[in-house]
Amino acid sequence: MSDHGHERSGLRGWLDRRYQITPLIEFLRHKEVPKGPHSMVWYYLGGTTTFFFMVQVLTGVLLLMYYQPGEATAYESMRYLTTKVPFGWLMRSIHCWSAHLMIISLVAHMFSTMMLKAYRPPRELTWVTGYIMFALTLGFGFSGYLLPWNKLAFFATSVGTDLVKSVPVAGDWLLHVLRGGPDVTANTLYRFFALHVVILPLLFVGLIAIHLLFVQRQGMAPPLGQKVAPRGMKFFPSFALRDLLLWLFCLMILLVLSVFLPYGPGIPGMEWELGEKADPFEPAFPGIKPEWYFLWEYQLLKEFPPHLFGLEGPQVCLLVVTLLLAVWAIIPWLDRQAARNEPSSGFSDFGWGAIVFLTFLTLKAWDIGGLESVDSPASLKVIARTCAWWTLGLGVIVIIVRFVFYLDRWFIFTGAALLHVALHGLVGLSYLTAGAIAASLAAAAVGIRILSARKTRASLGGVV
Amino acid sequence: MKRLLPCTLICSLALAVSAADKPPIPEKLAALLTATNDTGQPVITGEQRTYFDGLNDHITALLSNATETEIITRADHLASILALGLRPQKMEVLLQDNCVLCHTDPEVQKPETLFSLSPPTGSNSHLNLRHVVDDVHFARGLSCSGCHGGDPASDKLEHTHVKEWPATGRYKNRAWVLSFCARCHSDPVFMNRFNPALPTDQLAKYKDSPHGKLLIETKDPRAPDCLSCHGVHGIRTAKNPLSTVNPKRVHETCAACHANPSTMAGFKTPDGSPMPTNQVAEYRASVHGRALLERGDLGAPTCNKCHGNHAAMPVGLSSVSQSCSLCHAANASLFDGSKHKIAFEEHKWPQCAKCHGNHGIGKTHDAMLSGGPRSLCVECHQQYAKDNPACTATAEYFYASITHMNEGWNRFGAAAEHLAIRGLDVEPIHDKLNELADTVKQARSHIHSFSKNSFDQVAAPGNKAVQEISALVDNANSEYRFRQLGLAGSIVLIALLMTAVYFKLRRLER
Numbered sequence: 020m021s022d023h024g025h026e027r028s029g030l031r032g033w034l035d036r037r038y039q040i041t042p043l044i045e046f047l048r049h050k051e052v053p054k055g056p057h058s059m060v061w062y063y064l065g066g067t068t069t070f071f072f073m074v075q076v077l078t079g080v081l082l083l084m085y086y087q088p089g090e091a092t093a094y095e096s097m098r099y100l101t102t103k104v105p106f107g108w109l110m111r112s113i114h115c116w117s118a119h120l121m122i123i124s125l126v127a128h129m130f131s132t133m134m135l136k137a138y139r140p141p142r143e144l145t146w147v148t149g150y151i152m153f154a155l156t157l158g159f160g161f162s163g164y165l166l167p168w169n170k171l172a173f174f175a176t177s178v179g180t181d182l183v184k185s186v187p188v189a190g191d192w193l194l195h196v197l198r199g200g201p202d203v204t205a206n207t208l209y210r211f212f213a214l215h216v217v218i219l220p221l222l223f224v225g226l227i228a229i230h231l232l233f234v235q236r237q238g239m240a241p242p243l244g245q246k247v248a249p250r251g252m253k254f255f256p257s258f259a260l261r262d263l264l265l266w267l268f269c270l271m272i273l274l275v276l277s278v279f280l281p282y283g284p285g286i287p288g289m290e291w292e293l294g295e296k297a298d299p300f301e302p303a304f305p306g307i308k309p310e311w312y313f314l315w316e317y318q319l320l321k322e323f324p325p326h327l328f329g330l331e332g333p334q335v336c337l338l339v340v341t342l343l344l345a346v347w348a349i350i351p352w353l354d355r356q357a358a359r360n361e362p363s364s365g366f367s368d369f370g371w372g373a374i375v376f377l378t379f380l381t382l383k384a385w386d387i388g389g390l391e392s393v394d395s396p397a398s399l400k401v402i403a404r405t406c407a408w409w410t411l412g413l414g415v416i417v418i419i420v421r422f423v424f425y426l427d428r429w430f431i432f433t434g435a436a437l438l439h440v441a442l443h444g445l446v447g448l449s450y451l452t453a454g455a456i457a458a459s460l461a462a463a464a465v466g467i468r469i470l471s472a473r474k475t476r477a478s479l480g481g482v483v
Numbered sequence: 484m485k486r487l488l489p490c491t492l493i494c495s496l497a498l499a500v501s502a503a504d505k506p507p508i509p510e511k512l513a514a515l516l517t518a519t520n521d522t523g524q525p526v527i528t529g530e531q532r533t534y535f536d537g538l539n540d541h542i543t544a545l546l547s548n549a550t551e552t553e554i555i556t557r558a559d560h561l562a563s564i565l566a567l568g569l570r571p572q573k574m575e576v577l578l579q580d581n582c583v584l585c586h587t588d589p590e591v592q593k594p595e596t597l598f599s600l601s602p603p604t605g606s607n608s609h610l611n612l613r614h615v616v617d618d619v620h621f622a623r624g625l626s627c628s629g630c631h632g633g634d635p636a637s638d639k640l641e642h643t644h645v646k647e648w649p650a651t652g653r654y655k656n657r658a659w660v661l662s663f664c665a666r667c668h669s670d671p672v673f674m675n676r677f678n679p680a681l682p683t684d685q686l687a688k689y690k691d692s693p694h695g696k697l698l699i700e701t702k703d704p705r706a707p708d709c710l711s712c713h714g715v716h717g718i719r720t721a722k723n724p725l726s727t728v729n730p731k732r733v734h735e736t737c738a739a740c741h742a743n744p745s746t747m748a749g750f751k752t753p754d755g756s757p758m759p760t761n762q763v764a765e766y767r768a769s770v771h772g773r774a775l776l777e778r779g780d781l782g783a784p785t786c787n788k789c790h791g792n793h794a795a796m797p798v799g800l801s802s803v804s805q806s807c808s809l810c811h812a813a814n815a816s817l818f819d820g821s822k823h824k825i826a827f828e829e830h831k832w833p834q835c836a837k838c839h840g841n842h843g844i845g846k847t848h849d850a851m852l853s854g855g856p857r858s859l860c861v862e863c864h865q866q867y868a869k870d871n872p873a874c875t876a877t878a879e880y881f882y883a884s885i886t887h888m889n890e891g892w893n894r895f896g897a898a899a900e901h902l903a904i905r906g907l908d909v910e911p912i913h914d915k916l917n918e919l920a921d922t923v924k925q926a927r928s929h930i931h932s933f934s935k936n937s938f939d940q941v942a943a944p945g946n947k948a949v950q951e952i953s954a955l956v957d958n959a960n961s962e963y964r965f966r967q968l969g970l971a972g973s974i975v976l977i978a979l980l981m982t983a984v985y986f987k988l989r990r991l992e993r
Contacts, residue, residue, distance in 0.1 A: 264984045278970045281906030
């Protein structure tokens with residue numbers, strides 16, 4: 020095809036005659052990234068997540084050339100790979116580091132989208148596809164963890180999959196399906212292998228394509244309050260080169276971490292030394308914990324008593340978590356203010372409240388401040404108190420920054436989350452009692468706020 | 484709910500039927516079970532009542548019979564029997580034994596003949612009922628009459644002590660106890676009915692032992708008889724942790740006499756010196772004592788492992804290595820084939836004990852071989868083998884070799900830890916370190932050959948292992964340096980690329 024009515028020559032012309040690429044190039048040439056009052060850095064997080072995913076695919080394929088699933092071969096092949104295969108250790112180390120960095124980047128991307136309200140119409144489905152990809156990424160983490168078939172992985176998977184039992188009615192059946200039998204065996208390993216290298220990647224790549232297609236069709240979300248950015252940055256080459264610069268920096272960090280800390284930083288839930296081979300006949304060792312991104316849920320489960328409201332504790336916990344995650348998924352439809360392109364401090368506050376909630380649980384799961392006998396009642400009190408002080412410190416800083424710099428006046432959710440932390444960690448109430456008090460107060464405050472807002476709007480309407 | 488209802492009905496019916504099957508409790512027994520004390524509290528506690536309700540019909544009938552025949556007439560008497568919480572077989576033995584039933588009745592017995600669960604302080608410890616029912620003889624159906632005579636089925640008061648019991652002076656000369664216990668314990672046919680694995684030669688051994696001679700020939704009242712070590716009532720098998728002859732308690736049993744200066748006064752050792760009384764204290768602090776008493780290692784020896792049980796006697800000079808060889812077979816064998824054995828015999832030195840001590844054996848250390856102040860070899864050789872400097876040189880050679888291997892193991896072990904944290908493959912290093920550790924153990928054992936050639940045969944692989952580990956550690960360090968270099972190169976390349984992208988961006992946006 021022609022650019023200005025005449026045919027191009029060379030490779031571009033050759034391709035153009037066959038695939039009509041000029042419109043695509045023109046689209047990319049004119050594509051702009053909106054600039055706003057906030058930092059541009061939030062626009063790059065999707066790119067870094069994609070970069071880490073590409074690293075995962077590349078190193079995953081290289082690992083696949085040596086990995087042999089099976090009870091007698093999985094651990095042995097991983098051991099061979101990391102000790103005998105040239106640069107095998109590096110591939111595994113990069114794969115593990117990149118997995119964690121991908122999740123960190125993804126979480127940051129999700130929260131930045133949340134705070135900037137980029138999910139508002141017409142981008143609801145971009146949020147939903149991103150949300151599903153986040154779930155799939157956690158699935159990648161969980162399924163990949165078992166593959167080396169070492170002790171830690173085996174028991175963590177046994178404990179982790181056991182939670183599925185709490186699903187009402189179909190729990191036992193689901194557990195059977197997930198494990199390929201009543202217990203974690205080689206069948207589970209085959210299933211998780213298929214999930215990790217075939218099913219999840221296919222779904223993930225499909226979703227990335229849809230997610231990117233949405234972003235390309237709709238463009239990146241302009242800052243709140245502006246329908247179209249007054250001044251944009253050219254995607255090609257300005258934004259793309261900046262992306263490349265950041266990717267190169269990420270690669271550099273990834274390599275340094277992989278070489279100097281080949282088994283992770285040594286934080287519980289972020290270490291991957293191969294250790295000893297799994298032995299299903301050995302009893303599970305105490306204090307086994309999941310990866311850091313599941314720690315909040317692990318801790319929440321511990322906070323629930325064995326029985327509550329006639330149900331089993333884990334069932335109630337699962338119900339609460341499902342409700343919270345469901346609310347998170349449909350936020351674009353709940354946030355009516357953002358839909359009207361108006362500032363929506365309430366949902367920003369909801370996001371910060373979620374961060375406080377997750378931080379406190381994760382810190383507690385790390386037993387920060389714990390005494391020598393970590394599980395003793397005295398130690399649990401000290402842990403709750405220490406973690407409460409840390410979380411309260413973080414929460415207060417966030418509130419001050421939002422109040423002073425962002426002129427936010429909505430602190431109900433953050434306040435409730437901090438009250439929950441203080442009542443539990445400092446006053447000594449049980450986690451659930453403190454949570455119930457904080458949630459009731461938050462619900463009442465939100466109700467009053469909504470009612471007064473309606474009244475104001477009605478009176479304004481009357482005046483008009 | 485729909486399912487629960489029939490289940491509840493069936494269970495209730497089953498309970499009702501089983502309750503109907505159980506015969507009613509006879510009036511006298513029922514009265515005792517519900518009796519109250521002066522303060523109105525039930526004498527039979529809830530726990531005792533639960534135990535009673537769980538008894539089978541046969542035991543309940545025996546209890547009922549005891550109340551009907553008025554052998555048990557008081558609720559506190561019944562309570563003391565139920566409080567024992569015996570399993571059915573033992574309870575059956577007890578309830579068919581009128582000796583026990585009578586001697587547990589506080590109404591008819593004087594304090595000096597009343598058996599109870601908590602005898603008054605200062606009373607005879609033989610009166611503890613718990614000891615009686617826990618006794619190994621009672622468990623096999625041998626109760627009071629087995630030793631004291633009489634008919635346990637009779638309800639008439641009569642004592643016909645067996646004929647082996649001296650009529651008078653039983654406590655003054657206790658030699659009769661030996662033949663009394665031997666009636667059964669020296670009879671293989673009789674003992675076979677109870678425990679075929681139990682030896683029946685205890686008395687024969689005892690008679691030849693210094694203890695036996697002291698009791699039988701010298702008639703020394705301080706000499707121990709069977710009961711001194713095994714107890715009177717409450718004799719338990721050696722496997723029972725409460726037994727006075729359990730491995731963990733043997734030293735206490737021996738110490739009752741051997742650590743008591745007044746009991747041991749006048750006794751002499753074979754060399755004529757007064758018998759010491761610090762053996763048990765030394766043993767407690769020794770490697771053997773700590774292994775057994777602190778770590779609970781039942782393989783560690785206690786007094787009887789070296790001195791014997793019924794034939795207990797001092798370990799003779801020439802038999803020390805035989806005693807030690809029961810566990811330390813390799814070392815003893817090497818010593819027996821060495822020149823030192825002859826030299827030690829000439830000097831009448833107690834073999835192993837000469838260097839390691841006897842009751843207070845401490846942890847051995849390599850410095851015992853060195854030329855330093857803690858050396859044993861040099862000390863002896865300077866006094867007895869001045870003319871043979873080669874011997875001292877051999878000891879120093881042993882010390883140097885073992886120290887070299889040990890230092891290598893420590894140094895390379897720490898290096899392997901560091902390399903493992905850095906992600907290097909340390910499995911070959913660990914394999915060699917394990918090999919080296921085995922060699923060091925064997926080399927330490929082989930110094931007992933006191934021969935350089937014999938020692939070198941086991942130490943040579945260790946020295947080779949040190950060299951091999953050193954090479955492996957060097958290789959791993961080189962690999963790590965290569966990784967660092969590779970990383971530095973990659974970073975430079977990426978940084979260059981980043982710089983190029985940055986300048987390109989600046990040029991484009993200028």
